[in-house]
Amino acid sequence: MLKHSLAASALALAAASPVLADNPVPEDVTLAEDQSYTFWLLDAIKSMDPQINTDVEGSDVLRNLFEGLYNEDAEGNIVPGVAVDHTVSDDQKTYTFTLREDAQWSNGDPVTAEDFVFAWRRLADPATASEYAWYMELMQVENAPEIIAGEMPPEELGVTAVDERTLEVRITTPLPYFLQMLVHASTFPTHAATIEEHGDQWTRPENMVGNGAYVLDEHILGERVEMSKSDTYWDAENVVMETLTALTINDVNQGLTRYLAGELDRVDIPAGQFPRLKEEYPEQATSSPYSCSYIYMMNVGEKGPEALKDVNVRKALSYAIDRDIVVERILQGGQEPSYNWTHWATAGFEAPEIDYATWTQEERLERAKELMAEAGYGPDNPLDLTLQYNTSEDHKKIAIAASQMLKAIGVNITLDNYEWKVHTDRMQNQDFDLARYAWCGDYNEASTYLDLFTSYSGHNNGEFFNEEYDAVMRESKTAEDPLPLYQEAESILAAEMPIIPIYHYANVDMLNPQIGGIPTENVMQTWYGKDLYRAAE
Known part of the structure; x- marks a missing residue:
């Protein structure tokens, strides 16, 4: 930090x-x-x-x-x-x-x-x-x-x-x-x-x-x-x-193999391998906070699926994702589960109280099922969505786990994998339902995250447009202390749920x-x- x-x-x-x-x-x-x-x-x-x-x-x-x-x-x-x-x-x-x-x-x-x-x-x-x-x-x-x-x-x-x-x-x-x-x-x-x-x-x-x-x-x-x-x-x-x-090596496991063969001086550690590598190579395996947040962005714009225009459906999708499983069983590298957008280690930032973050996963799952039923979906009438991610074995593992978690609330997920350029081009064209997305701060201050979901953002690919959110972020530019406004912006995101926060990054490397x-x-x-x-x- x-x-x-x-x-x-x-x-x-x-x-x-x-x-x-x-x-x-x-x-x-x-x-x-x-x-x-x-x-x-x-x-x-x-x-x-x-x-x-x-x-x-x-x-x-x-x-x-x-x-x-x-x-x-x-x-x-x-x-x-x-x-x-x-x-x-x-x-x-x-x-x-x-x-x-x-x-x-x-x-x-x-x-x-x-x-x-x-x-x-x-x-x-x-x-x-x-x-x-x-x-x-x-x-x-x-x-x-x-x-x-x-x-x-x-x-x-x-x-x-x-x-x-x-x-x-x-x-x-x-x-x-x-x-x-x-x-x-x-x-x-x-x-x-x-x-x-x-x-x-x-x-x-x-x-x-x-x-x-x-x-x-x-x-x-x-x-x-x-x-x-x-x-x-x-x-x-x-x-x-x-x-x-x-x-450029698209396969993280191949990247690790080539590092261990002496071809690389630094490489990301594949999901789940940090504990073993830290024990075997204590001077080389490192983990430290990294200002990036991993989410699934939802397409709530005109080209997005009708179901995602219902805030209850969006909340249900978010509640059904078990972040602890992602962090503790899949990643295992010092990442932290997230229920908000801005990375916890961002200078001067304190997350507001977000209700579903304090629930047990059982409570989140039960509420997700209730919200899906209210929206007319369930085992007899499942919701079909696609989840798009860019090529990476780690992204694939998380996407497979997420699809199983969402199946429990009556959502059938089709996984779509694309190379990075195609993935980002499709997102920019709003050609997706759900998409794996990560944002790394351009500078160490909360606005680098929160400005992204304004209507004037160049990266608001899910087309979440909210006048109240825009007003809060514009006011933050002239506030002597912008933190309360940043917390208000985070609360709007939690209430409207245009994204599914999954985890806050750590930099998990072999060096x-x-x-x-x-x-x-x-x-x-x-x-x-x-x-x-x-x-x-």
Whole structure:
């Protein structure tokens, strides 16, 4: 759990002397001759474009190829990236960032304030068709909603290059967590000339120009990503790890086998295997809180099944899922059962009292049967639904268990498995009944979860639209203490049940003990290759 408040992060940043970073290697460590790090990806990365990418694994790669205004350290504090400093106006609505003079693109061009202006306008521009355009709106950047809606040109966005080294950002509402939002990949700068020259092909290795600590050498979709240290990165002299390799392996068990064979330095532990691996490999098997929540999203929109428009049916489906079985018998890796949306370890968050969370599973199941009967369903008139999930043996195990649990209340579940891209495309097109979904926080504050179910969200694929919920979340942006409003939002979700919360994540990994610099105290689990090193055996 993150121990530093947002205020503490801001103070730490203000006190920093950010000309150069420190070398990440402790004095008592002897480095290995081979400075390479190979990590596991479950799915193919849909896009290497910072303004287009939507998934966590893509962000892990982009964080190494590009750099935003700020980064995070191992504890989750904000530390300088391209920006070395900033000032905030008295009304907390204008941020002025000073950019470092030695920041360069991989082709040698200087990184300027105009590069951020270009990227942010591009993100908000409807022509880009970014699923993350809404992020500009969440950041409260001036005119973002109108630009996203096509009512204003992108040039009206509240971001200005005062000069090459000075970036001004104007927001409409003070946000105490605004700086934390700047570590997200969608806010990273992009090189305008490269995009203009190559169009959609600009992210190919031979075309890409980035400003991160690494450059892209190879990307074979669904197979591997190869990155090597960039000579033009401003802090290249303190970057120890020479190469980063990501291998896409859809089978988690195969991933573990390849880790044990020495082909990977880090891999997720398959469901149910953490206790055994912790006993056999105590220095390698790790579990720590991770800001992600696992749910089944229900399609309550026009294209969704009629039955899911009945709140009693939705509640019955949720009540019938035995979270303890999922966590204690299937996963067994330190995850926690969830009855709400926001991850329990999110900074400053306290979940409200949710009635069904205090019931026994027998009480939940009995109430679920009653609600289904009231809705006209039961053993003699079962409800037929499909449950869609992306390829993973772990997701499959949970889906099979859920289908058996739902059968007990008269619901026949057909399981549909798709590769990640197809799965997410179908969700975006509302082509599903129930769908496995997980959200990992973009920053360590509850709004990163709760904004997702607003009507203006870019990821509200189940089309849960609720005016009261929207009003609560809009009010939270100006509240001195937003926690009561966040709790009210969670209570609305529990009352309307557009999702079935299942569990809150833990990061359950096998990690090569030679690899140093992986953060474990940051609930966001944000890592940078530039902070890693390989110690000698």
